[in-house]
Amino acid sequence: MSKHGNLTIRDVARATGVATATLRAWEERHGFPAPSRLPGGQRRYDEDDLARIRRVLAERAAGATLPGAIARAAAESSSSGSFFADLRWGTGRLEPQV
Secondary structure (H helix, E strand, O other): OOOOOOEOHHHHHHHHOOOHHHHHHHHHHHOOOOOEEOOOOOEEEOHHHHHHHHHHHHHHHOOOOHHHHHHHHHHHOOOOOOHHHHHHHHHOOOOOOO
16 A cells, blocks of 8 residues: 655644654654655655654653554454454453453
8 A cells, every 4th residue: 555645844844843864764664654655755744644753752741652552553453353452452451341
């Protein structure tokens, strides 16, 4: 599945407050975010990328480790197709109810 974003790394940095160098480091070290690339190699992000980056920031503010926050944010993009399964898997605190 390919995605086509129109936001530059500078746009993302302005929107999230995360420095461009930090975004590049996250991508190199953690594979996150994974922007699309133009033929010249320039990164392009979409609104889903912004949402995942903001999720990482929120989790970090709540005390999560960077790798843990990134793993959870990245997992959001790999949905199972079931809202309830994703919710239960993502939180780890929901028990099935009969």
